[in-house]
Amino acid sequence: MSFSVTNAMLADGFPDSSLHIWLIYDFDGDGVMEIVGGKDSLWVAEEGNISNKLYFYYTTNQIYDLSVGNFNGTNQLIVFEKDSSTTNMNYFGWNSELNDMNWVFYDNLDFTNAVFVNDHLGNHQYKQSSDDFFYSAKVVNNDESIDSVEISASMADLDLDGSAEYVFMGWMKEDNQLVDIPDFYGTLEVRHLSGITVSGFPLYPYTLTQIVLIKNLYGDNHPEIVVQNAEGEIIIINWKGELEYRLTDYGELICLSKYEGQCYCDRICHLAL
Helix, strand or coil, X not given: CCCCCCCCCCCCCCCCCCCCEEEEECCCCCCXXXXXXXXXXXXXXXXXXXXXXXXXXXXXXXXXXXXXXXXXXXXXXXXXXXXXXXEEEEEEEEEXXXXXXXXXXXXXXXXXXXXXXXXXXXXXXXXXXXXXXXXXXXXXXXXXXXXXXXXXXXXXXXXCCCCCEXXXXXXXXXXXXXXXXXXXXXXEEEEECCCCECCCCCEEEEECCCCCEEECCCCCCCCEEEEEECCCCEEEECCCCCEEEEEXXXXXXXXXXXXXXXXXXXXXXXXXX
């Protein structure tokens, strides 16, 4: 007897641990997403045709991040790689005629663990991941006003009341006292700008180093919270603190993106939701 298990939440052809996907992005704005993956050899392919990979860059250095920036009206891929105590950055532009990446220029930084920051005004900055800049969060409202909190957090209007909430990892406490558990465990906290905890939260246990991502995955207007728990599972939580989906461990959560018209979770081993 034989049987197979399918999951309607998985995109066709996934998971695939050989792809090493870094990001999914529509570089030329034609509605078709480009996928960039690979380890020391980077490739690009278009959604729906991921088997047709075109390799465009090879390095002996450690690639530690990929970002997208808009330079003179054109989206460019930025490849960050570590070279001893410095960072090499190679910039690539999408060639829609050849469906390939063209090298544009090279630059470097005198530090590693760099993060590309492109704020809402289009200002390009390169900061170390440990910079104080990342220990605050801002959101630009529909009326162009800005709300902010002085904590490393993600922000969105989860309950659609016109005011943002912020989501972050906190220390586990009971009666305002720290709980005696391994120091890498914490709670998933959601609070109003006033500091009041949103009903249904906090939730635990989660690893304190986890990135908390927010995106409207289902088209119901309310954004969902996506995080990886202490067991390595991808957890999707609604704005009320209720569990929507629990996805078993396929790797590390790295980003949220669209693929073939639907929203997906990208992981190092490429689970797609």
